[in-house]
Amino acid sequence: MLTLKAAGLLDVETGEIIRPGIIHIDGEHIAGVGGEPRGEVIDLGDQILMPGLMDMEVNLLMGGRGEKPVYSTVQDDPPIRMLRAVGNSRRTLRAGFTTVRNLGLFVKTGGYLLDVALGKAIDAGWVDGPRIVPAGHAITPTGGHLDPTMFAAFAPGVLDLTIEEGIANGVDEVRKAVRYQIKHGAQLIKVCVSGGVMSMTGSAGAQHYSDEELRAIVDEAHRRGMKVASHTHGADAVRHAVAAGIDCIEHGFLIDDDAIDQMVENGTWLVPTTRLADAMDTSHAPPELQAKAAEMFPKARTSVLAAYKAGVKIAVGTDAPAIPHGKNADEIVALVDRGLPPLAVIQAATINAAELIGVDDRGRLAEGLLADIIAVPGDPTEDITVTQDVRFVMKGGKVYVNK
DSSP: OEEEEESEEEOTTTOOEESSEEEEEETTEEEEESSSOOSEEEEOTTOEEEEOEEEEEEOTTSOSTTOOTTTHHHHOOHHHHHHHHHHHHHHHHHTTEEEEEEOOBOSOOTTOOHHHHHHHHHHTTSSOOOEEEEOOBOBBOTTSTTOHHHHTTOOTTSSOOOTTTTBOOHHHHHHHHHHHHHHTTOSSEEEEOBOOTTOSSSOTTOBOSOHHHHHHHHHHHHHTTOOEEEEEEEHHHHHHHHHHTOOEEEEEEEOOHHHHHHHHHHTOEEEOOTTHHHHOOOTTSOHHHHHHHHHHHHHHHHHHHHHHHHTOEEOOOOOBTSSOTTOTHHHHHHHHHTTOOHHHHHHHTTHHHHHHTTOOSSSSOOTTSBOOEEEESSOTTTOGGGGGSOOEEEETTEEEEEO
């Protein structure tokens, strides 16, 4: 038996700080909350205990130390990407994020689902990192926003990807692409519904897949009990995604009141990734991309508050490496800066995220749940920036950080 002792612990459902903070750990799970310390005691002094945080939009196989963004698409083979992901995973965990969704590879892999493999390595204890909910390869049409040959405007025939790697056109191909991801371990499906800031092929809000293709993707995933997340910016594209039954909108920078109302009516989630509107450096991008960023980023700073006020279900996601791996809590701070209440944002990174991925074994500090626990130097409902200074990280009863 192990006891964590701190000044207090946060009840993320009520926002109450319970003092003192006493949590008993038995193996990988919380054995009890409150009472007197028992067994070995880790005294965390004046810190406040919280559930491990969750990031619903990362790509651990991209970014991080040593990457050369201009060349990585053609120079980095799968082993290099996996080795870089080791560092990204470690930084993410040490920042207090104990669960993530890895939302869609869009690189040449030969068909291997690298995020599935990374998650297995972490679960086996070979690599330190968060629990991963992997999407495999993002499903995108030829020339769509997540077609990597589009980002660099490659000539025809350069680095063409296969259906197994997510490039799929027409109902038959998108069904095959989804089935391939599921066969090899994906736990949700990521689809590209609209363009993006860095799209070289058209406006950011333009819908990329037809309604028929979107319905086919959703049908394949839902019949297998899996949710579909979609890269979607434009309000009209969001409406079509919601109508097709997509479960979660990623980004949604250009949503309007009508799209928001439809999301509320259908229970569609939003993962807003709003921090990248401040953090993404587009100064070296082509002029047309800089112009798109200048149009979209101001809207990204306001649309999330409108969605929250209307009752859209929100979960925290960073789109790391759009912001650096290990700086995931910057998104939490940014959401508060946008006007969301601190407790609502904390819930978006804990109990809401758990609901989004369909689990009830984490997200709170309660008996029987996984011992995914962090500690911060103060009350995050009063000062959200303490989430950027995580002093203690435990995942599954194992301590990874104790400063």
